[in-house]
Amino acid sequence: MSPDLSRRIAIHRNHIFALLFVAISAGFGIHAWTSMTIGTPADMGPGFFPLMLSLILAMLSVGVGFVRPDLDEEPLTVVSLRACLLVLSGPIIFALTIRTLGLLPAVLITVFIVSFASRFATFRNSALLAGGFTVFCVVVFHYLLNLPIPLWGTWITG
Amino acid sequence: MDLIQHLSVGFETVLQPSNILFCFIGCFLGTAIGVLPGIGPMGTIAILLPVTFGFPPEASLIMLAGIYYGAQYGGSTTAILINLPGEASSAVTAIDGHQMALKGRAGVALSVAALGSFVAGTVATLVIALFAVPLTSMALSFGPPDYFALMVVGLVASIALAHGSILKGLTMIVFGLLLGCVGTDIYTGSLRFTMGTLNLADGIPIVGFGAGLYAISEILRGLEHETDRVPDHAKITTLLPTRKDVGEATGPVLRGTMLGSILGVLPGGGAMLSSFASYTIEKKLSRQPETFGHGALPGVAGPESANNAGAQTSFIPMLTLGIPSNPIMALMIGALILQGIAPGPNLVTEQPKLFWGVIASMWVGNLMLVVLNLPLVGLWVRLLRVKNHFLFPTILGFSAIGVYSIGNNPFDLFVMAFFGAFGYLLNKLNCEPAPLLLGFVLGPMLEEYMRRSMILSGGDWMVFLERPISASLLVLSFIVLVIVLMPGVRRRRAEVFVEED
Numbered sequence: 001m002s003p004d005l006s007r008r009i010a011i012h013r014n015h016i017f018a019l020l021f022v023a024i025s026a027g028f029g030i031h032a033w034t035s036m037t038i039g040t041p042a043d044m045g046p047g048f049f050p051l052m053l054s055l056i057l058a059m060l061s062v063g064v065g066f067v068r069p070d071l072d073e074e075p076l077t078v079v080s081l082r083a084c085l086l087v088l089s090g091p092i093i094f095a096l097t098i099r100t101l102g103l104l105p106a107v108l109i110t111v112f113i114v115s116f117a118s119r120f121a122t123f124r125n126s127a128l129l130a131g132g133f134t135v136f137c138v139v140v141f142h143y144l145l146n147l148p149i150p151l152w153g154t155w156i157t158g
Numbered sequence: 159m160d161l162i163q164h165l166s167v168g169f170e171t172v173l174q175p176s177n178i179l180f181c182f183i184g185c186f187l188g189t190a191i192g193v194l195p196g197i198g199p200m201g202t203i204a205i206l207l208p209v210t211f212g213f214p215p216e217a218s219l220i221m222l223a224g225i226y227y228g229a230q231y232g233g234s235t236t237a238i239l240i241n242l243p244g245e246a247s248s249a250v251t252a253i254d255g256h257q258m259a260l261k262g263r264a265g266v267a268l269s270v271a272a273l274g275s276f277v278a279g280t281v282a283t284l285v286i287a288l289f290a291v292p293l294t295s296m297a298l299s300f301g302p303p304d305y306f307a308l309m310v311v312g313l314v315a316s317i318a319l320a321h322g323s324i325l326k327g328l329t330m331i332v333f334g335l336l337l338g339c340v341g342t343d344i345y346t347g348s349l350r351f352t353m354g355t356l357n358l359a360d361g362i363p364i365v366g367f368g369a370g371l372y373a374i375s376e377i378l379r380g381l382e383h384e385t386d387r388v389p390d391h392a393k394i395t396t397l398l399p400t401r402k403d404v405g406e407a408t409g410p411v412l413r414g415t416m417l418g419s420i421l422g423v424l425p426g427g428g429a430m431l432s433s434f435a436s437y438t439i440e441k442k443l444s445r446q447p448e449t450f451g452h453g454a455l456p457g458v459a460g461p462e463s464a465n466n467a468g469a470q471t472s473f474i475p476m477l478t479l480g481i482p483s484n485p486i487m488a489l490m491i492g493a494l495i496l497q498g499i500a501p502g503p504n505l506v507t508e509q510p511k512l513f514w515g516v517i518a519s520m521w522v523g524n525l526m527l528v529v530l531n532l533p534l535v536g537l538w539v540r541l542l543r544v545k546n547h548f549l550f551p552t553i554l555g556f557s558a559i560g561v562y563s564i565g566n567n568p569f570d571l572f573v574m575a576f577f578g579a580f581g582y583l584l585n586k587l588n589c590e591p592a593p594l595l596l597g598f599v600l601g602p603m604l605e606e607y608m609r610r611s612m613i614l615s616g617g618d619w620m621v622f623l624e625r626p627i628s629a630s631l632l633v634l635s636f637i638v639l640v641i642v643l644m645p646g647v648r649r650r651r652a653e654v655f656v657e658e659d
Contacts, residue, residue: 013586013587013588014587016587017326017329017587017589020583020587021329021333024333025336028336028351031351032350032351036348036350037346037348040617041612041617041618041619042612042613042615042616042617043613043617044345044609044612045346046343046345046346046348046350047350048609049339049605049608049609050336050339050350050351053332053335053336053339054336056332057329057332057333057336060325060328060329060332061329063325064323064325064326064329067323067325076586077382077383078382078586079378079379079381079382079582080381083378083381084378084579084582087374087377087378087381087550087554087578088374088575088578088579089575090374090551090554090555090558090575091370091374091554091557091558091561091571091572091574091575091578092571092572092575094558094562094568094571095562095568095569095571095572096568098562098568098571099568103559107555107558107559110554110555110558111551111552111554111555112551114550114551114554114555115547115550115551117381117550117551118381118384118546118547118550119384120384120545120547121547125548126551129548129551129552130551133551133552133555137555137556137559141209141559141563145209145212146212147209147559147563148563148566149559149562149563149566
């Protein structure tokens with residue numbers, strides 16, 4: 001990537017940062033201002049500290065927007081959308097299955113699906129990995145460490 | 159004499175067979191995750207935290223501590239053999255360590271690193287034992303404004319001394335403090351920023367938050383450039399350093415140990431900062447600075463000793479004041495709280511076995527680590543053959559189980575996914591996750607001490623400048639901030655201009 005192009009993207013990055021955090025601080029600040037008691041310095045309400053922080057956060061992030069980015073910065077590379085969605089789906093799949101199906105199926109399904117985030121994943125390898133890892137987790141967490149998570153969930157045991 | 163008595167209480171605790179076993183498990187796991195890139199002590203401790211709930215408190219802390227300093231040993235093995243630092247704190251070791259390996263001196267580099275770490279670990283254990291008690295008695299005279307100022311110093315130091323943009327670091331800290339406000343307000347009991355869900359009434363769950371920020375965003379980064387190539391590693395011929403090597407390494411080891419012991423105590427300091435500082439100093443002191451970067455032994459000996467000493471003395475603020483000096487110590491405090499133990503200056507009198515046991519375990523653990531790392535180095539090298547596409551699903555699996563088991567609440571997993579995505583976004587915007595997590599952890603304490611000080615002073619902000627301790631700490635953090643902000647920015651600018659010409 002030419003220095004010119006990377007410079008432009010880098011500038012963009014600081015602007016995105018500034019916009020993102022100004023928005024976040026506005027969100028927190030307005031919420032604190034409208035729904036919490038602010039109080040006085042001698043008798044601070046629940047909203048005092050958050051409001052103070054959101055004001056500081058807003059000032060700092062505006063400041064970042066004006067910073068000239070470094071030239072030697074790495075060019076922006078982003079993980080493929082497929083990999084991103086698969087990895088992020090991991091905890092969510094686990095959350096949805098852990099109570100209904102139980103520890104064993106939840107680990108099996110989560111690891112199997114997540115493994116396809118890699119472009120080297122094959123059906124056979126993923127099945128083996130998920131199977132082996134599930135056996136390991138059941139033995140270690142359920143039988144050795146006695147973690148209080150049921151192996152089978154409410155849908156299966158009824 | 160007190161010292162000997164204290165240490166003997168500690169050794170009595172560690173030398174119980176079950177505690178030795180936990181110490182070994184911690185060191186073993188620490189080395190393993192230190193070798194493996196992509197999973198660090200932070201993630202591992204987060205995963206094991208809920209598991210330790212069933213252990214006695216000593217065993218739990220001894221094991222978790224072993225993971226932290228064990229990772230410093232493991233990280234240097236990969237740094238030397240394949241030029242891939244397993245941990246951020248070994249990045250410096252890779253510079254000269256890998257050059258030594260290319261010249262056929264991999265074994266010497268490894269043994270100097272391990273033995274230097276051992277010396278550092280031994281001295282740091284003594285430093286903790288010597289200074290812990292005076293520090294706790296000093297801490298008992300601290301008032302709320304002093305605690306407030308101490309945390310401000312910690313937060314400022316954590317970004318001033320780390321790499322990355324100062325301004326972005328400050329933003330991350332303030333955002334972390336703000337996230338720390340989520341949950342129930344301690345004074346009025348009213349809910350803040352909980353978005354109508356009771357799941358957030360106790361605040362954002364820290365393990366889900368940390369696992370997302372570190373594990374998930376690290377996995378995503380690892381998937382950016384995938385290869386199925388197994389990294390080549392240098393062959394190890396002899397492990398034994400010559401007499402000349404030992405002579406060359408002694409000075410750097412001792413200086414590194416001293417530096418690491420001091421910098422580790424600073425809030426926000428710890429392993430990484432110590433190793434960078436030691437490398438710079440050794441290069442300045444060396445009679446042959448031109449050999450640095452081409453396999454200079456002092457460039458391995460100094461930083462490796464420094465990072466281990468720093469990792470250990472960073473326990474001091476946690477054990478004596480109950481203040482975490484880095485996110486890992488924050489998790490240790492979490493482990494104490496899970497066990498129903500209040501961290502703080504009273505820990506040493508209320509839990510002497512725990513307190514001295516953890517300290518003594520560090521020395522025992524360091525001894526185990528030398529054995530684990532030198533003769534067994536071949537085992538760790540084999541671990542590197544594990545390909546990333548087999549590794550990341552298991553890291554995610556472990557993290558999910560860990561996050562869920564801490565409160566048996568599926569909501570925590572949504573938090574993990576959310577902050578995983580957010581952490582990755584922040585990484586793409588060149589932000590470090592460490593200040594965010596530190597701010598998040600210190601936020602509630604900082605607010606409590608601020609509000610308490612203001613109630614005591616009747617709303618007068620000058621209270622922070624009237625007490626000598628808090629005033630000097632605040633002035634110190636202000637000076638640190640001014641120093642790093644001014645010349646650093648100028649030098650950076652200058653470098654950019656040079657490159658443009």
